[in-house]
Amino acid sequence: MSASRAVDAPIPMPMRRAQSPIRLLTFSSLYPSPGRPNHGVFVENRLRHLVAGGEAESTVLAPVPWFPLRGGRGPAEVLRHGLRVHHPRFLAPPGLGMLTAPATLYAAARAALARLRKGGFDFDLIDAHYLYPDGVAALRLGQELGKPVVITARGSDVSQLPNYRLPRRAIRRAIEGADALIAVSAGLRDGLMALGAPAEKVTVLRNGVDLDLFHPPPSRQAARAALGLGEEPVLISVGHLIERKGHHHVVAALPMLPGHRLLILGEGPERAALLALARQLGVEERVRLVGAQPHAALPEWYGAADAMVLASSREGWANVLLESMACGTPVVASPAWGSREAVRSPAAGLVLEETTPEAVAAGVRRLLADSPDRAATRRYAEGFGWDDTTAGQMAVFRRVLAARAGA
Structure with a gap:
């Protein structure tokens, strides 16, 4: 061999x-x-x-x-x-x-x-x-x-x-x-x-979480510029493009979040359906399907975003929550198994009571209206080595x- x-x-x-x-x-x-x-x-x-x-x-x-x-x-x-x-x-x-x-x-x-x-x-x-x-x-x-x-x-x-x-x-x-x-x-x-x-x-x-790999970027402005992002609030949703990952809920929340941009990292069979949904809702200009990314490239994307949204219907323990927080980015998480165990402080973000587009939009508004200090989010994640x-x-x-x- x-x-x-x-x-x-x-x-x-x-x-x-x-x-x-x-x-x-x-x-x-x-x-x-x-x-x-x-x-x-x-x-x-x-x-x-x-x-x-x-x-x-x-x-x-x-x-x-x-x-x-x-x-x-x-x-x-x-x-x-x-x-x-x-x-x-x-x-x-x-x-x-x-x-x-x-x-x-x-x-x-x-x-x-x-x-x-x-x-x-x-x-x-x-x-x-x-x-x-x-x-x-x-x-x-x-x-x-x-x-x-x-x-x-x-x-x-x-x-x-x-x-x-x-x-x-x-x-x-x-x-x-x-x-x-x-x-x-x-x-x-x-x-x-x-x-x-x-x-x-x-x-x-x-x-x-690997705290050496996942860490805040030296400059968020530079990270955002490198990814072609402007001043608008940026949401990120990470995971395989399948129904249970709930990316469709985040896309459907965008009409209730004017001016917000969504980055979806992942690949899978739901790609065409997500694009069709974005067009149907008139938000296709604000949705960017980035595709699957190497694990080592994820910190740049997390660090550039304002919030990470996890809308999964089922998870044992969602690693993306810790990865995002280690990069200083707070989270809005569905009430899947493990979410409340990972998100136990306002510095980390918040957990929704239900997973619907309306709940996602309300959670994002609530989080970004009083967004935690990114250094505090990172310190919280450091407890999960x-x-x-x-x-x-x-x-x-x-x-x-x-x-x-x-x-």
């Missing part, structure tokens, strides 16, 4: 502790790949900060969906930020993925892992992300190899997928079989418990390994 190296350097590693690091197999199809560099970047970010502590090391198994008629074949192995990432392909027939993914994901991962183990690779614990299909497949791998499995729940795997009969059954089995569960918000923890998870099995570990999350993960992993050893 040939490996390609990412241009970004890994997070500087502190001195290793005397004891051997825990060897993780991080398993998730939610992970960046050459074909989808921003996909699941939140999983990668948490892992990078974890291994930077020196108490854990990881090999990443991140299968990518594939179907013959759609083609596309990226490298089977890459090096990103100093982490070895393996990308076996798993069959994903259009329209059937929800039903077939657990089996095809497992088969692809099992074959890839067999090759790695034949070369001498071994690990202590499976660190899986997303309950379905990833956690389901990870649990099968763990049971087959006699390895403990820790699954992190991240959002729709708890709030949406259990609404379907077969996924719900598989998710409940994964919850029961996992050695431990991590939820990225208290709302997700409650959702896991509603699905049958014992309270003592679930640990809440929020996502953090990764150290506590890293320590929490290590505590979960050690507890699981100790329990296995005792058994």
Whole structure:
């Protein structure tokens, strides 16, 4: 296999502790790949900060969906930020993925892992992300190899997928079989418990934000000028262009926000519908669909905006909230899971009671009428670094390994 190296350097590693690091197999199809560099970047970010502590090391198994008629074949192995990432392909027939993914994901991962183990690779614990299909497949791998499995729940795997009969059954089995569960918000923890998870099995570990990457621009005027922005209030909405991200609510709020400009960062199937809505409402001149942006380019956009609007109907923990606040830009957030946990001070912004265009417009007016000091917004975000999350993960992993050893 040939490996390609990412241009970004890994997070500087502190001195290793005397004891051997825990060897993780991080398993998730939610992970960046050459074909989808921003996909699941939140999983990668948490892992990078974890291994930077020196108490854990990881090999990443991140299968990518594939179907013959759609083609596309990226490298089977890459090096990103100093982490070895393996990308076996798993069959994903259009329209059937929800039903077939657990089996095809497992088969692809099992074959890839067999090759790695034949070369001498071994690990202590499976660190899986997303309950379905990833956690389901990870649990099968763990049971087959006699390895403990820790699954992190991240959002729709708890709030949406259990609404379907077969996924719900598989998710409940994964919850029961996992050695431990991590939820990225208290709302997700409650959702896991509603699905049958014992309270003592679930640990809440929020996502953090990279405070070195996300920071206010040296000059907002220069940042705005570089992006072609004038003096008008600028709103930014960030996320994949799909219905549940709620970009349409922000577009529909613009007629009630005269003079405001909206930047939408992301790409996806709703692009044409968003443009059509903007034309229908007569605000197309004030809406700019920027497209998907590299993760490292986001701070410039956040820092130039006056407010970031999150109108998602569902989120486990919206990383965009912390990213925006770390750049000094306050937020107007929908009442999705995790929003009230992330936005707990006027310095951060505000959380809406409902997600409608009218509520978005009222929230923006309220926030910008008395906008918090941007330095205070940044200071608030500084309370969301990764150290506590890293320590929490290590505590979960050690507890699981100790329990296995005792058994």
